[in-house]
Amino acid sequence: MNNVWRSALRGIGTPIVASAIAIVIGGIIVSLIGYNPLTVYGSLITGAFGTLFNLSSTLTGAVPLLVIGLGIAIAFRAGLFNIGAEGQYWVGAMASVWVGYHFNQLPSVLHIILALIAGMIAGGLWGGVIPGLTKAYVGAHEVITTMMMSYIGIFLVEYMIEEPNAPMRLKGYIPESPAIANNTHLLPALPITAVKQAQLSVSIYIAIAAAIVAWLLLKKTTFGFQIRSIGFNQRASRYAGMRVPLYTILALGISGVFAGLAGGLQMLGVEYQLNDSFTSQYGYTAIVVALLARNNPFGVILAAIFFSALNTGGQNMQQVSGVPSSLTDVLTGLIIFFVAAERLIPVFIGWVRRRRSQGRAHDAQEGGTLA
Amino acid sequence: MDAFLEVAGLTKAFPGVIANDHVDLTLRQGEVHAILGENGAGKSTLMKLIYGLYQPDSGEIRLEGKPVHFNSPRDAIRAGIGMVHQHFMLIPALTVADNVVLGDEPGGFRYDRKEAIRRVRALSEQYRLTVDPTVKIGSLTVGLQQRVEILKAFYREAKLLILDEPTALLTPQETEELFVVVRHLKDQGIPVLFISHKLDEVRDIADRVTVMRAGKTVGSVQVKGTTSQELANLMVGRDVVLRIDKQPLNAGASVLDVENVSVQGHDKHERVKGVSFSVRAGEIFGIAGIDGNGQFELVDAIAGLAKVVGGTVRFNGQDITRLSPAKRTQSGIAYVPQDRQADGLVLDFDLVENTILRDFRRKPFSSGGWLRASAARVYAESLIKRFDVRPPNASRKAGELSGGNQQKVILAREVGRNPSLLIVAQPTRGLDVGAIEGIHRELLKLRDSGKAIILVSLELDEIMSLSDRIGVIHDGQLLEIVDGPSATREQLGLLMTGIHPEDGMPLAVGTETSSSAPSSPKETGGQS
Ligand SMILES: Nc1ncnc2c1ncn2[C@@H]1O[C@H](COP(=O)(O)OP(=O)(O)OP(=O)(O)O)[C@@H](O)[C@H]1O
Ligand SMILES: [Mg+2]
Secondary structure, eight states, rough: OHHHHHHHHHHHHHHHHHHHHHHHHHHHHHHHHHHHEEEEEEHHHHHISSSHHHOOOOOOHHHHHHHHHHHHHHHHHTTTTOOOHHHHHHHHHHHHHHHHHSSSTHHHHHHHHHHHHHHHHHHHHHHIIIHHHHHHHOOOOOOHHHHHHHHHHHHHHHHHSSSSSOOOSSSSSOOOOOOOOGSSOBBBSSHHHHHHHTOOBBHHHHHHHHHHHHHHHHHHHHHHHHHHHHHHHHHHHHTTOOOOHHHHHHHHHHHHHHHHHHHHHIIIIIOOOOOOOOOOOOOHHHHHHHHHHHTTTHHHHHHHHHHHHHHHHHHOOOOOOOOOTTHHHHHHHHHHHHHTTTHHHHHHHHHHHHHHHHHHTTTHHHHHHOO | OOEHHHHEEEEEEEEEEEEEEEEEEEEEOOOOOOEEEESSSSSSHHHHHHTTTSOOOOOEEEEETTEEEOOSSSHHHHHHEEEOSSOOOOOSSHHHHHHHHSSSSSSSSSHHHHHHHHHHHHHHTTOOOOOOOOOOOOSOOOOHHHHHHHHHHHHHSSSEEEEESTTTTOOOHHHHHHHEEEEEEEHTTTEEEOOOHHHHHHHHSSEEEEEEEEEEEEEEESSOOOOOOOHHHHHHHHHHOOOOOOOOOOOOOOEEEEEEEEEEEETSSEEEEEEEEEEEETOEEEEEOOTTSSSHHHHHHHOOOOOEEEEEETTEEEEEETHHHHHHHTTEEEEEEOOOIIIIOTTTSSSHHHHHTTTTTTTTTTTTEOOHHHHHHHHHHHHHHHHHHOOOOOOGGGGOOOOHHHHHHHHHHHHTTTTTTEEEETTTTTTTHHHHHHHHHHHHHHHHOOOOEEEEEHHHHHHHOOOSSEEEEEEEEEEEEETTTTHHHHHHHHHHHTTTTTTTBSOOOOOOSSOOOOOOOOOOOOOO
16 A cells, blocks of 8 residues: 555656746746745735635636546547647537537527537547547557647638638627527536636536546546557557557547537536637647646646636736736746656656765765766 | 675665665676576666666675766766666667767767777777678667677777676577677676576676575675586575476367468568468477577467468467457467567556456456456466566556566466467566476466467577477478477577478578578478
8 A cells, every 4th residue: 555655646746846846946037037926926826716706717717628638638648649639629619509509499408418419529520530540540640630630620610600601600790609598508616606707617517527537437447448558558559459540549539529528618618609719728738737647637637727727826916916927827838847857856856865865975976987 | 806896785775675685796807797696686776786777775886996876877887887788779770880989979060970980890890799880770680789789888998898688689699609709808808797597608608606586695606617507596595497397298189270371570571481380289389490580470470460461370170360369369369479578568557457458358357348456456466476476566567577577477467368379489588597497387287288389489498398399480481390309409400590401401591690581582392
């Protein structure tokens, strides 16, 4: 048991150390440009968690990061880099909205489920079919194909509402789709005004359930076993009788399913229609979320909240302490750097430890150079 | 004689194991010193400590009397230590010279390739490591690649050479050539530290031996005058049976029938050309041959992992030529592939996951798509016990096990399934004598219980001591099937090079090196 704990600790240790180093360096930068880092970080934290409204806003922003991040983590586990989740998210959003303003005679729960499923299918097909098939059978690299499909997806959604006679455009001067039926709006997470104002819907529960599903899928099913096996060693997986091409397609497809679900949840919980702006960036930030979480579904929950907090807290930080909110981008960059350079961290820890133990045997150390 | 390298009280712990526990070692100037020890005894760890890959928890390393502390291999190299790892670290697309000088290139800002070639050529003459500096690494045999690794060490002016299981991947001929190099180094006063599990080799080349057991050094002995048996006993700590007796053959019906099978390799070349043979229940069918003659492609094809382009494979009377690998596994074919790290294991999986790697679909390990972790763990633990995997901890990642114990895990998984046909390729590569004894016993036990076994090995001794019948493969063709007990080394050796003892005619030419390209297909007189 001791072992299990130790490996669990080691698993979360590095991301925490990485974030901590990033925060310290961020603090140094802030004080160099003449602010008090304590005030700055204080305002960041209050902005993100200080009031029920702020906390709810942070969670609202975390939902899409969380759900997309889960999908990206699953693909990563299979050794695949789904870089095009942004497009899958939008295609999913589009499908959910379309279902959301059709079938208005359906009962509420059924209509919601149908809309979300439509989003999931759309996202799944977008991620699975072309990137999956080309990866599995002709070896096209998924970084290229998911990215290309992402642009195609975004442009497709744009096309749906952009021109005056576009297929999903609401009549009028503003490029937007019809609003989804009222009975498809997701309920607030809690019947409290601050929560309602922050637009925190039950989607947060669905997102957490999705994390549990992702964890079960990866850890407890033969499906996840094969995904992980293929991610670690394709040759051994083939030897073990696994169908590598099929699971490659499935992994990319499922990754898209999660991104599509995120799109659906965002439409049903926050936006209620497609607008002219397709710059959520959730699909990209979610890559960092998955990285920081080391592809662990529960870690994804924490990492999603963390990045959302940087975002909501950053706005408050700017107002209170006057530091530009783009500092949070600097922090994000530093975190990405240190997580990506995670191998440096154990080296760093080992180095510190050795320095300490060598203080005593300094002479032996001198001999090491043997000039 | 002066001590060149001294190791005193060196200790290194990994979570849960003390890999090196107060290890002492003295390496004298100009001696060849072998490290012997069971799998997991801590030999590789000791070498990595000396080479600066790991840092000791306590203890001291002295080089020519001065205490040294290496934070990285870079420090060790600067101090004159060269090491050749078991898995080479070469870049296949670059030439020999480029690989040797990489990281220390001659010329200033501009890479002076001519100078590099000149220096490498001079080095290869000085140390009798003959290899053309201008050819690409990718086209070299394993033996030659190893030479390049040794050259790399001497280019960096190594005064001591460490070889971790240098002969595990070599053919007997290549091993002999390596030993010529080692003897030459010794004559030049360069000490060589090497790990091997092959006692005959150790006695052949080493001056002294240090024996390790469970992380501790048991002692060092002069090689002259000791027998292999004595070394083996010292290493394992009990009496080891080096040759085991076999029950008389009691063969049943034919289990596997291979008819005129041709197989394509990954490079789309035909690697196996019309091979036919059959294996009966209760017998061990050995396949002997020099590496690169199609033996591994042949067994890959039987397991469903290589493309059969002609002929049929029948298993228990059923045509399985087009069956998927998973279906073949289910129907009772087990396979121990030769490359344990690339094919046999998922190194990042723990032992539980690795033991069910090929059986996770079936009960009790899963049902309805859900894994049953506790059943898998119980099974893994029973296999670990039965096959004496060390350390006996199912939660450990396969990658953290010593090489020999990794091999035991694969064997345990495949044998544990109780298959009706077991294919084993190089089952004891990298295993210590005690473990080899155990594996051989398991194989014979399976044979006696009526299983059919195909054994592919590059070790003639292994083939000869276990097989009931031996098929000799050369250039993708099964030249002859001989009776196991009456086969002689000479007969097999000749057949392996493509020469029929009766007529003394070479059957094919140009197979000097092990990974010979398919040579001009002369009409062969041999048939299977
Ligand atoms: N990186 C590591 N992490 C954890 N344990 C390790 C690691 N490397 C080695 N060990 C453990 O240390 C012990 C010694 O391993 P080592 O590789 O030195 O054995 P070895 O004598 O070289 O064996 P073999 O003959 O099988 O190669 C083993 O129990 C092994 O499991
Ligand atoms: Mg070793």
